Amino acid sequence: MQKKEQCLKCEWMKTGECLGLRVESIFNGCIHFQRAVDSASCIRALPVYVYKNPLFAGCSNDGISSMFDELLLICDDGNERIDPDNLPENLCKVVTRTIAGREYKHIEPFVQHDEGCTGWMSGGSLAYSSDARFHDISDYPLSIHDRQETWAQYEALSS
Secondary structure, rough: OOOOOOOOOOHHHHHOOOEEEEEEEEEEEEEEEEEEEOOOEEEEEEEEEEEEEEEHOOOOOOOOHOOOOEEEOOOOOOOEOOOOOOOOOOOEEEEEEOOOEEEEEEEEEEEOOOOOOOEEEOOOEEEOOOOOHHHHHOOOOEEEEEEEEEEEHHHHHHH
């Protein structure tokens, strides 16, 4: 595989191969990489905790917030090293969007949603950490968008 100096999110996820890259930035769900000196510094992550509302248990439709109490959030200065050959199921990214003229951030699983399903949507849980590095990412707890539905489920539940 030829090494490229561009956004390699899709290609990198398909092959699971670390190309000696590190995260440069994350914008609109697209992860941009730049060359790293050594492949051991490919991905770093910050542990964040999942907060669930007990009245709405199970709203993530078996998303990662229903399986884990702690998520690993991609972060350049995170204290967790991620093995690029063995990505953990609870690896997540921050997505920044503009809604009604205001910046809005949420967390999504690093993996793509299943084929034939809608995109990620909120499952009702929040992620937060008192670590100062989290406050460099966001000033508020972030909604975890880990719910996915088939289009048939989406249509049935939207009616």
